[in-house]
Amino acid sequence: MSAQTTIIIIGAGAAGLIAAKELSDQYKVTVLEARPQAGGRTTTHYPAPGIHIETGAEFVHGELPITLSLLKEAGIPYTPINGDMYLAENGELKQEEAWIEDWDQLLGHMGKAPAATTMQQLLDQYYPAAQYAALREHVSGYVEGYDLADLDKVSVKYLYDEWTLEQGTNYRIDNGYTTLINYLRKDIELITNQTVQHISWEPGHVTIKTQDKTYTASKVLITVPINMLQNESIQFSPALPAYTAAAKQIGWGTVIKFNLLFKQAFWKRDIGFVLSDEEVPVWWTQSENSLVLTGWMGGPRAAGSQTDLLERALHALAKIFNEPNTAELLDQGFVHNWSTEQGIHGGYSYGMPSSESAKAVLTTPVANTLYFAGEALYSGDSPGTVEAALHSGRETAHKIKSPQV
The missing domain is CATH 3.90.660.10 (Polyamine Oxidase; Chain A, domain 2)
Structure with a gap:
């Protein structure tokens, strides 16, 4: 892989996939996912013909601009509840x-x-x-x-x-959220069953180690659930103590x-x-x-x-x-x-008294090289939702495209 033009995104949930979609016109983008499939907390199960169940996210909570525009763009039907x-x-x-x-x-x-x-x-x-x-x-x-x-x-x-x-009005997606995930992941290079364990970084270059492989890139976008940062499931070198401390100021429920x-x-x-x-x-x-x-x-x-x-x-x-x-x-x-x-x-995040200041830390890029996104880092009217993840992923992709000097 060329570290000159490659961005690696960690996590193939809604935030990671929309970021990959936004960035793929300018960069070579690879998405690493720990699980066997994309979707994260939006996973539809189809137990029998004509029946689907949502194991995770189920609703579109109101007139949500990004979610509804993507559904319309993809021609995916949705129905008021x-x-x-x-x-x-x-x-x-x-x-x-x-x-x-x-x-x-x-x-x-x-x-x-x-x-x-x-x-x-x-x-x-x-x-x-x-x-x-x-x-x-x-x-x-x-x-x-x-x-x-x-x-x-x-x-x-x-x-x-x-x-x-x-x-x-709240809505359901007629054939489940997985139809939206499939649309977002189309034409994206996705490598599943890759659990990121360690990220070594310096400005403009990162080395990412999973359980069995090593990847290099010029930038990395981390979209794992906030508890993975709280628990330091990914080790950073040099360490990011301020970012770990900030992650612990955001609530996480199940x-x-x-x-x-x-x-x-x-x-x-x-x-x-x-x-x-x-x-x-x-x-x-x-x-x-x-x-x-x-x-x-x-x-x-x-x-x-x-x-x-x-x-x-x-x-x-x-x-x-x-x-x-x-x-x-x-x-x-x-x-x-x-x-x-x-x-x-x-399940998803919730706000603690210091969460907004913590989000300000976590949404600040590290040397225009390390970026974080996900529903837990969203500040707006739709917390804990797929819309929150989509908003955060898209916003962070725009930061990567237009880095601050």
Whole structure:
């Protein structure tokens, strides 16, 4: 390989692939991926003809400019999501607009909180446990389940900005996110099963070592999940202590996702999402005619290896829908524990009080030679999404094309 014209991108997720697409008109680009296939946290599974399930990212959360423009450019169809939101309580399903009592008051406190405040600190200040046990439980479930966050680490400002944002219509990609990944990776040199272990660098030259090969380039773009930088899974020489310290100021959560195909529907067809206090607390339907229910268990309780996951999911559904025969009605069950997934070990990032300053460090190129991108480094209205990864990858590609002197 010629180190004069080559850029190596580490990670074939959305950020790495869109960067490769943007850069390939000016540079020789090679993408190294630790896993057997591209896609990262966007991986569609096709268990039977006419059926697909998303093991990771599933939704297009609103009118997202990059995601939707790519889908249109590629001619990939997508469909608005319909269905109402329900709250499961005491064996009943109740349609709910807001499922946290005193929601408006809570948002008021959140909007006025100092920037350094965590959600745990805010709850302790305004909602003492003895008096507000139910509210604290609801908030905890939402923060951990939806944002995958630890209460004592997540920034109140981050949650406030996210919770008060009007996203508009949400969409699903008709044949799954993998169709978008396949479009992005077209004509890209991709080498899979290459786990990068060490990067030696000097201005204008890098040497990258995987478990069994060595690559050289003039620049490298690192798009691995933020926890890989936190854990120093890649060693840098010279070391980058300020970048490692910055990575540790960005939250990282995990999730277990369930896709259960049933022989018949035992739920109402107008249901979109169901929120509950069961062990697998969040469920949603697919299209009106689909026999798939998707479950979501996020945050600290989803970390590490788990046992009896399918049984626990069926038990949760039995209680939510008052249907004792969920196991007998199950046709196929797919359980995806992202905390144990090779090269990823988690779901997506969340904001901590120092995350924005940390992102400023990580998005600053090192000697116009080392660059970092990914959903965790995005600052905008769509955190933790594929759009965030695409935005970060494209923005960093533009930095590589127009380096700062």
